[in-house]
Structure formats: C-alpha cells, structure tokens
Amino acid sequence: MARWTPGSDINVTAGPRPLADPDAIRAPSPLAADVPARGSSLWRDGVRRLRRNRLAMAGGVVIVLLCLIAIFADVLAPLPYTKTNFGRLNEAPSRAYPLGTDQLGRDLLSRMIYGARVSMLVGLGAQLIIVAIGVPIGALSGFVGGRTDLALTRFIDVMYAFPRLLFVILVMSMLGAGLTNIFIAIGLTGWVGIARQTRAQVLSIKQKEYVEGARALGSRAGRLLFRHVLPNALTPIVVAVTFGIPEAIFTEAALSFIGVGINPPTPSWGQMVGEGQQYIRSYWHLCVFPSIAIAVTMLAFTFFGDGVRDALDPKMK
Amino acid sequence: MKRPRISDAQMDLLAARLAAGGVGRRDFLRVAAGLAALGAAGFDARPAAAAPKLAAGEKLARDQHFRYGGGGWFQNDPSSHDYNKDLYCSGVPALWAGLMKFDANFQPVPYVAEKISSNAEGSVWTFTIRKDSRWSDGSPCTAKDFEWSWKRQMDPASKNPYSSYFYDIKGAEPFNKGKVPDASQVGVQAKGDWTLEVTLEGPRGYFPVLSAYLAALPAHRPSVEKHGDKWTEAANLVCNGPFTLEAWEHNKVMVLRKNKHFFGAKDVTLDKATIPIISVQSGALPYEGNELDMTSLQTGDLKRLRDDPRTAKQVFRYPFPGTWYLTPQVTKPPFDNLKVRRAVAHAIDRDNVVRVADGFAVAAHSMIPPGFPGAVDDKKIRDIQRFDPKAAMAQLKGTPFEGGRNWPKITLTMREEGYGSKPLAEAVQSVLLEHLNMRTELEVLEQRVFRAGLWKNDYQLVWIRWFMDYPDPHNEYFDTFYGKKTEGKRQAWVNDAFDKELEAGRDTRDLKKRLAHYAKAEEIMQTDVGYIPVAWVARWAAAKPQVRGLEKNKLGETVVEGNIYFDMLPHVYMVERA
Numbered sequence: 001m002a003r004w005t006p007g008s009d010i011n012v013t014a015g016p017r018p019l020a021d022p023d024a025i026r027a028p029s030p031l032a033a034d035v036p037a038r039g040s041s042l043w044r045d046g047v048r049r050l051r052r053n054r055l056a057m058a059g060g061v062v063i064v065l066l067c068l069i070a071i072f073a074d075v076l077a078p079l080p081y082t083k084t085n086f087g088r089l090n091e092a093p094s095r096a097y098p099l100g101t102d103q104l105g106r107d108l109l110s111r112m113i114y115g116a117r118v119s120m121l122v123g124l125g126a127q128l129i130i131v132a133i134g135v136p137i138g139a140l141s142g143f144v145g146g147r148t149d150l151a152l153t154r155f156i157d158v159m160y161a162f163p164r165l166l167f168v169i170l171v172m173s174m175l176g177a178g179l180t181n182i183f184i185a186i187g188l189t190g191w192v193g194i195a196r197q198t199r200a201q202v203l204s205i206k207q208k209e210y211v212e213g214a215r216a217l218g219s220r221a222g223r224l225l226f227r228h229v230l231p232n233a234l235t236p237i238v239v240a241v242t243f244g245i246p247e248a249i250f251t252e253a254a255l256s257f258i259g260v261g262i263n264p265p266t267p268s269w270g271q272m273v274g275e276g277q278q279y280i281r282s283y284w285h286l287c288v289f290p291s292i293a294i295a296v297t298m299l300a301f302t303f304f305g306d307g308v309r310d311a312l313d314p315k316m317k
Numbered sequence: 318m319k320r321p322r323i324s325d326a327q328m329d330l331l332a333a334r335l336a337a338g339g340v341g342r343r344d345f346l347r348v349a350a351g352l353a354a355l356g357a358a359g360f361d362a363r364p365a366a367a368a369p370k371l372a373a374g375e376k377l378a379r380d381q382h383f384r385y386g387g388g389g390w391f392q393n394d395p396s397s398h399d400y401n402k403d404l405y406c407s408g409v410p411a412l413w414a415g416l417m418k419f420d421a422n423f424q425p426v427p428y429v430a431e432k433i434s435s436n437a438e439g440s441v442w443t444f445t446i447r448k449d450s451r452w453s454d455g456s457p458c459t460a461k462d463f464e465w466s467w468k469r470q471m472d473p474a475s476k477n478p479y480s481s482y483f484y485d486i487k488g489a490e491p492f493n494k495g496k497v498p499d500a501s502q503v504g505v506q507a508k509g510d511w512t513l514e515v516t517l518e519g520p521r522g523y524f525p526v527l528s529a530y531l532a533a534l535p536a537h538r539p540s541v542e543k544h545g546d547k548w549t550e551a552a553n554l555v556c557n558g559p560f561t562l563e564a565w566e567h568n569k570v571m572v573l574r575k576n577k578h579f580f581g582a583k584d585v586t587l588d589k590a591t592i593p594i595i596s597v598q599s600g601a602l603p604y605e606g607n608e609l610d611m612t613s614l615q616t617g618d619l620k621r622l623r624d625d626p627r628t629a630k631q632v633f634r635y636p637f638p639g640t641w642y643l644t645p646q647v648t649k650p651p652f653d654n655l656k657v658r659r660a661v662a663h664a665i666d667r668d669n670v671v672r673v674a675d676g677f678a679v680a681a682h683s684m685i686p687p688g689f690p691g692a693v694d695d696k697k698i699r700d701i702q703r704f705d706p707k708a709a710m711a712q713l714k715g716t717p718f719e720g721g722r723n724w725p726k727i728t729l730t731m732r733e734e735g736y737g738s739k740p741l742a743e744a745v746q747s748v749l750l751e752h753l754n755m756r757t758e759l760e761v762l763e764q765r766v767f768r769a770g771l772w773k774n775d776y777q778l779v780w781i782r783w784f785m786d787y788p789d790p791h792n793e794y795f796d797t798f799y800g801k802k803t804e805g806k807r808q809a810w811v812n813d814a815f816d817k818e819l820e821a822g823r824d825t826r827d828l829k830k831r832l833a834h835y836a837k838a839e840e841i842m843q844t845d846v847g848y849i850p851v852a853w854v855a856r857w858a859a860a861k862p863q864v865r866g867l868e869k870n871k872l873g874e875t876v877v878e879g880n881i882y883f884d885m886l887p888h889v890y891m892v893e894r895a
Contacts, residue, residue, distance in 0.1 A: 084747040086669035103673050103740045104747055177760060259733065264743050264759040265750075275739070278600065279617040 042235075042312070049311040056307020062300035069113055070120040077110035082265050090283040100285040103275065108285065111267040112293055118268045119249045119297060122182055126248035127241050129187025130194055135230075135237060137191070138198025143206060143225050153199070159192045168251060172260045182261060186248050194240045201233035208232075239309045246301035253294050269294050369586050369866060369890045378863060378891035381575075381588035387595045387603050388613030388858070389735065390878075394568045394594050398549040398556075401466050401536035404479045408549065409571060409592065410531060410883035413558040414579070416444050416463065416513070417529035418884055421868040421876045425529035429458070429557070429580070430513075438520040444513040444528070450557065451578040452537055458557045460507035466535040468492075468500045482532045485524065487516045531883070559585045559887045568594055573886070586866070586890035597735060604859055610891070611860040613877075616737040619676045619857050631859045636874045638686050638785040639854035640793070641678065641741060644808040645846060649777045650725060656712045658846035662702035663709035664752035670744040671852045674737035678852035683839050684783075684793045686853040688872050690828075691790030691835050698836070701843040702850070706752040713753070721754030729757045731780040732767035741852060742780040774809040781807065782854060790835040795819050798847060810847040866890045 050056055069076060085105035093100045099108040141152035171185040202225075205211060211228050219228075253270025255261035262268040269290040276286030369377060391407075398408030416430040427433060430444040450458040467486070470477050471493045484490045487504030491497040504516030517524060527533060537555040540548040547553060551565040551572075559581060560573040573590040576582065595603060601618035603609045605628075614622065614632070622628040645652035645661060652658055667680035682699045685691040713719050731742050742759055749755040757778065762770070770776055785792055799819055800811035815838050822834035842848060858877055860867065866888045867875050878885040 082747060082750055084744070084751070086666075086672050086744075089672060103675075104744055105673075106747075173763070173766070178758075259761050263728075264739075265746055266758075278598070278615065281600070281602070282617050282621040 046308075046311040050307050053307040053310065055303045056311075059300040059303030059305075059307065062296065063304060066116055066297060066300070067120055070117040073113050073117045077107075077113040079107040079110045081106065081111045081114040081267050083107065083110075090279070090286070092283075092285055099289050100283075102272070102286055103279070108272075108289060111272065112269065112290060115267045115269045115272065115290065115293065118179065118262055118266065119252065119294075121179065122186070122252040123245040123249040123301075125183045126186035126190060126251075127244050129183055130190045130244055130248075131237070131241060133187060134191030134194030135198050138195035139202050139225060139230060139233070141195070142199035142202030143221070143229060145203075149199075152195075156192055156195055156199075159189075160196075162189070164189055165251065165254060168255065169258075169260060172255060177260055177263045179262060179266070182252050182255065185255075186251050190244065190248065190251075194237060194244070197236045197240055198233060201236055202229055205229050205232050235312045239305065239312060242301065242305035242308045246298050246305070249297060249301070250294070371892065376893040377586065378893050381586055381891055382591065383587050383589070383611070383864065383886070383889050383891060384591040384593070384609045385611040386592045387597075387599060387609055388601060388615050388618075389597050390613050391571075391592050391594050392597050395571075397546070398554065398562065399536060400531045400534040401470055402475060402477050404482070404532045409560070409562070409573065410534070410878075411558055411560045411573065411590070411886040412554070412556040412562055413534040414450075415529060415531075415534045416446070417525055417533075419529050419881050420884065421870045421882060423881050425525045428529075429463075430528075433525060435524075439522045439524070440517045440520045442515045442517070442524050442528075444515070446511045446513065447580050448511060449580040451580060452555050452557050453561045453576045453578050454555050455578050457510065458535065459510040460513040461510065462535050462538065462557075463513050464505050464507040465538050467505050467533070468503055469536060469541070470532070471503060472500065479532060482527070485517050485521050485527070487518050530881070560587075560590060563589075570594060581887065585887045587886060590886055601859065607861075610864050611858060611877075614857040614859055615735055616675045616677050616740070622859055623676070628859065631861060632857055633860070633875050634855055634857050635877050636870065636872070637854055637856040637879075638689055639782050640681055640684055640686065640785075640850060641738070641780070641782040641852040641854065642681075642684075643745065643849040643851060644779045644781060644810070645849070646774060646777050646779070646809055647847075648774065648809040651716075651718060651727070652778065654716055655846065656716050657718060658849075660709045660712035660718075660753055661749065661755075662843070662846050662849045663705045663712065664749055664755075665702070665745065665849060665851055666704050666706075666748045666752070667851055668704070670741060670748060673740040673744045674852065675740075676857065677737040677855050678741060679855055681850040681853045683843075683850055684848075685785075685790060689785065691793065691832055693836050693839055695836065698840055698843065701840065702846070709752055724755050727755060727757045727777055728760050729778045729780055730760045730762060730767070730770070730776040732764050733761055734782075736854070736856070738780070738782065745780065745851065771807050772805060774806070779808070784854070790832065791819075791823060794835060794838055794842075795823060798842065808847070810845070812841055812845050812847060815841040815845070815847070863891050863894050864889065865892055 050060075083106060085101065087105065088097070088101050089105045090103060091097060091101045091105075097107050097109065099112065102108055102111065137152055137156070141149045141156075167189045168185045171188055172181060175181040175184060206229060211224060214224055214228050252261055252268065253273070256268040256270035257274035259271075259274065262271055264271070272290040273287045273294070276283070276288075276290065279286050280288075371377065393407065395406055395408040397403065397406045398412055399406055400408065400410065400413060414429045416428060417425045417433070418428040420426050429446055429450050431447045432445040433442060434445075435442045444460070444463075446458075446460050446463075452458050452462075467483060469475055471480050471483055471486075471489050473480075473493055473495045480493045481490070484493070488497060488502040489504070492500060492503050506514045506516070508514050515524070535557060537548070537557075540553055540555045544550070544553040549562075551562045554562045556562070556576070557579070559576055559579045561576045562571065563574040564570070564572040571592045571594070573592070575585055575588050579585065593603065593608070597615065600615055601612055601622060604612040605622075619632065623632050643661070643665070645658045647653055647658070652661075667682075671678040671680045679686075682702070683693045685693070687694070710721065713721065717723050729742060729746060731738065739759075739761065746757050746759055749757055759780075771779065771781075783793065783797060797807055798810070798815070800813070800816045818834045818838035818841065822831045822838065825831045825834060843850075858875075867877065867885065868888055870876050876882055876885070
C-alpha cells in the first residue's frame, strides 16, 4: 500500500495520477494537457527509496564519476592517448606513469580515461538506439494486437533465437569495426528484450479501466497510446535500460577484446585487456587495470540497476 | 651423378600446373627451395641421422623422451596423418619416410631411396630403394608401395585436392581428370621390389625436389583398404618413418614411439616423443611448468625468458626469413601522390617501431634480410627511405597536405596475426601521427577477408608481411611485385623499369649479374615508394638444456621442424640433467 507523503498528496491534486487514475475520465481536459503524466508520486516515491539504498547510491556515484571522466577526458588525462614513448615500453606503474605504460610506451592512465569515454558513449548510445527500436515495436505490437501483434511477436521470437554476441559479431564483420558501427550492431540486436517487455506492459495496461474509460470518452488511438498507456508502461523500460547500459558496455569490451570493436589507436578497455592478456605474465599491469575498470563499471551499473528496479517495483512499497 | 639442368620454362610449367591444381604457389615454391641452393654434391646417400655427440662428462638420458609443441606449433588437432592424400593434413611427418628428404639447408637428399639417377635430359628418373626399408609391422616397404601410393594420390576416386602435384608424371593428368581410366598408363612403375622408375612428361630436373616433399610420402595399402579414412588413427596406423603413433587423443595429445623396423633405427636415439595439442594462448606456460622440453615462443614470453638467468641460455632464434612492410595503394588518395608516399617513407622511425615487437622484429631497410642471397647493404639504398622527419615534412610542401593538414580519413589494414604484428602496426600509426600528423585507423581483418580485399587492391594503406619461400630474390620481388602478374597481385603499384629488372634477373644465369638486377629493382621500388620496408621477422624458440642434437644450417642457425624440413626428431636426443 502506498504511504502518501503530504508532498505527493499535493502532487495528486495538481495532476493526473497514472495508476488507476480517475482523472483520465476527465480527459481531454485542458488541465491534463498542461501537466505531463510523469510527475507522479510513484516516481518521487521511487527516488526516495533509491536514495535509501546505499549500494545503489554507491553505484550511482561511480556512474556519475565515470560520466564526468568521460566528458572531461581531455582535461583529466595527463597525456594524449596517442603519445608514445619508445624508450619506456611496458613499464610498471611509476610516478611519471601512475598506471604504467603499454606496449607502445603510452600512458595507461590516459588511455583508460579516454577508454571511459568510449564505454560511456557505447553504453548510452546503444541504449538510445535500443529504446528507439524496441519501444515502438513493442508498443505497436501490444496496442494494435491481432495480426500485427502476431507478425511482430514472431519476428521478435526469431530475433530472440539468435545468439546475441554471435549476431553482433556478424553485424560488425559486415559493417566493419568502429564506434558508430558498434552502436548500430548492439542496437540492432539488443532491442528484442525491451520490445517484449513493452508489449507485455502495454497489453496489460490496455485492459485497465482508465484506458477503457478514455476510449469510451472517444479518445483516439494515438492519444490513448501516448497519454495513457505508454507513460504507465515506463517503469520496466527504465529498469531494462539501466541493465542494458552495462550489457552494451560489456558487449563493446568483448568485441574489442576479440578485435572487431574499436579501431586502434582509439583506446577501449576491452581492447586493452585483449592486447594485454598475452603479456599478463610479463607485464601484469597491461590487462589488470583495464579489467578492474570494466569490473567496477559493471558492478556500479548492476547495483544501481538493482536499486532502480526495487525502487520502482510497486510490490516493494 | 650429374644433375640435369632445369630451365625456367620447366619451372614455369610446373608452377602453372600446381597453381591450377590448388597447390598454392608459395607452397610449390617452398618445395622448389632446395633447387636454388642445390650444390654439386647432388644426391649422395647419407645416414638417416647422425649418432649423438656427447661432450665430456655427459651421459645420455636413460629415459629418451622428448616433449615439444606449444607457442603456435601443433595448435590444432591434425585432420589426419595421411600426407599421401592431403598435403595440408598437418599431421606428424616423422611417422613417414619418403624416397628423399630435405636436410637442414633445404636440400633434397636420399632417404628411403639409396640411389637416384636419371636419363641425360632428366625425363626418366630411377629410384633404387633400400633393401632394409620396412613398414612398422615389419613387412617390406617396396617400390610397389610407392607406386601404389602415388597412383592413389592421382586417382580421381580418392578426390585428393592436391593431386595435380604429380602432373609432371607421364599420363598423370589425364588419369587424374578421368580421361584415361587405366592407372597402368601412368608413368610410375615398380621394376621389381626395389626399383621405382618414373617417366615424366618431359625434362624435369627438379623432380628429386618434388619426391622429397610431404606430398610424395607413401601410404600403407592394407591399412587404407581395411580402415578407409580412419587408417591413420593410432590403433590402425602402419607407417614407415622413424616413429610410430602410439596414441592420439584427439585435440589433446599425440605420443610417438621409436619405430624399431625403421631402416635407420639404430641412428635414432629418442625412444618416445610427446606432442600435446595446445592453443597458442597458453604461451610458454607449459614449457615453464616443465611439461614441454621445447616450445616456440610468442611475443609476451620471449623477453621474460631471456631476462631470467635460469632460462636465458635456453632461448634461441630460428630462421624464419620474412619482412614486414607497408604498401601504399597508389590508386587511392592521398597515396596516389608520390610526395605523400615519400613523406610516409621518411616518417617511419624503424629503430623505434621495432622496439615494440620485443625481439620479434629487426629494423629493415630493404626486402631481403641479411644473410640471404639478394640482401643489399648499400648506403645509397639505405638512404632512399631513411628516417628523417624533416625530409618527411618537406616532401609535403606544395601538396594539399602541407604542414600535415587536411589528411582524408586513412585506414591502415592488416590481417589477424600473432608474433607482435599488431603492436608493430600500432607503432607505425604512432610515428605517422607524430611526424606527419597523419591520423590512421587500424583495421584488423580475418585472414580470408583480408586476402580477398588485398587482391582487389581495395585497401588504402596495408601493413603486411611476406615469409620467404625459398632463398632467391625472385621470390621476394617477382612473386609479389611483378607488374604483369594477373592474379594474386597484392598492390596496384606498377613500374615498367622495375619489371624489366625483374625479367632480367629471372633470365640471367650469372649470380652476380642477377643480384645486380635485383638491387636495381629494389632501388627503383623504394624511390617510387611501391613499398616501405619496416622490419624483418625474427622467431624464437626455447629448449631445455638436456635437449641435444638439433641441427644447424650453413649460417649456423638452429633449425626446427617446419614445412620443408621435418627431419628434426631423428636427430634429437636427451642427456642426463647436469
């Protein structure tokens, strides 16, 4: 049961409440058009619960830090990531090079900082594409139903049957390596899960009384979908995105590890691990530090994602 | 005996035949390797292996067990050991003995044959087979076995992908193509048990070389007829070489045992050899963990083993002549501009670039590595593409890229390969960026994809290496850069003056004059920047101190088992650990 705070009560009176929303019956009203559906207590409640989750907040802090590092890489990195020093190859960490140098005498720290940029770009960029493909397909399938649903669902099932990483590798080998192509490859293969979840959500919300009510009042399909159904289906999508980001980052790392991801000299953590692992017994730092970076990022997103899921789960209230 | 002269027409004929039949030109050329170096000594009979030479105080180990592999050797399970059917089965050659074999200098010497002779023009060859030649089950291995084996290879029914290997033999081609169904028309004939007479399509002075290669190894008829494709499994295999296959656990390990019926058995000291099938990723770990007595080394491990005083003396370099170089595609901007190509050539800081290869590369100023015929060490040639960042920038004056600006998107393409190829390519990227402000993207392609694009001359700038197939400049220049080549051409660059030098080199007999032609060709190619030499290949292996008997070649380098030379195991022996 919801424990309404005074703040959220004010909120309720100020705008429509998405779940079991009696205001929906009033639609279309000028008031409803002015106030967007999202400003609900569910979200505020969720944020509050999220903030209480220490593990999730720790993850969140790491994520924010990573984003900052990615944005300000040019300022933060002590050296350009291409700067080689052939006199100091494969050096262990020292004062001049805090994390040591790589096979070409490049500063490992600087390369890791720029690697964060690639990872964050891939994580966010790929999710954008995934959402842009997955949500419309899922929504359409669930909302329209009938033959459209059947066709789209079968298509989703077919896509689901492909082994994900193999499919990404296939797409990459057709498009060629490179950052943009990684977005596309991950996007093209990653939308299936989110489409399924959106469809399921839309299917169930479509049956809700307030949607029926809106329909009875003569709302058009588009309005129904965008005003009443989709906003209420957002929760699982948000959760899926939070988990999708680390998955995309990891996929990029895996691709670069096997050499079909980012092209040198642009640094990527996965590529650094891949190149460093054959030297692990001679120069341990080459693959250990980027591995730690990948691991910490994964953990941060996973903790944060767990927190978001718990916070938005109505059963957890 | 006197060796019949081998004309170029003969060589070309053979090359064309083999290429048409699916044997890669490079592999054929590898076979031909011995010819270029073949001395007047000819085909004297020699012992199968030399007896161990023990130093004072040294004792042969009681357990003559040798374990080798790893670091790229035997990284995949062999498809079979049936060289008679499939030249590329990647099985263990030491199970077999051919009529001839290659010695450490890649010269063909008699093996199962004790004497070979030919008619004056070299169109009929007679192999006299040792009377003590035996299969591992004790039965005699006779001329009839070789006749049957060679005909099996040509038989269209056996569907051998490399059957054209023997098209020099009279009637082999029509028989193989099914035009003549009768194998008795083929010019391989056992005259009694111990004489094999081979009649060829014409004069073929090189035939002994063919008979020394893996493709000419025999197969054991009763086993093949009984077990079909499974006849080279350990339980079924009957062979005639210095070793037998005691066990073969697929994808895991092969165990060889000395073949007591082998005619040279008394000279073979090893009793047992173990070859685990290990992926290249495990590096030198099995060797350091004392699971192997000898291993090939990859970049990650060489330096550590060499720096460690306990292992420093176990490491040795073995000949694997090859060259890493760049080819700028003269049909693609910006490399259609000679000045840009020259700028790139001057910007390659070779001494620094090779450092990243950790010992697997040596700075190169020309195609042929030192110590091989055709190597040039001429200041004039050294200077053409010398590292000089100022000269590099100066070349860009007057071009659209003056001052290192306005570069289009440039992709440097290479194939997936170990041995430090990728760090080298990245180092090349870095010096280009540093000295010309030229940013390149490195694209690493899978072998087959790479080759397809390469032959279409699709790539802008290529990082590539060439392994020498046989010690003659013809191989390095003609086989890759000759402008009138119709297939397998790796770059669009063509230069008529260069081609003329190559033709002159090919058609000249006198070695000194030939080499002068090739030196001139190198000069032309470097001046016109058809290629940019960067590094020579170096390869390394490590062997425990108790491993002895590895052969050395004329240059004094230790030779290990490879594609041509596979006579290593009969020479190896183990001594007691000090």
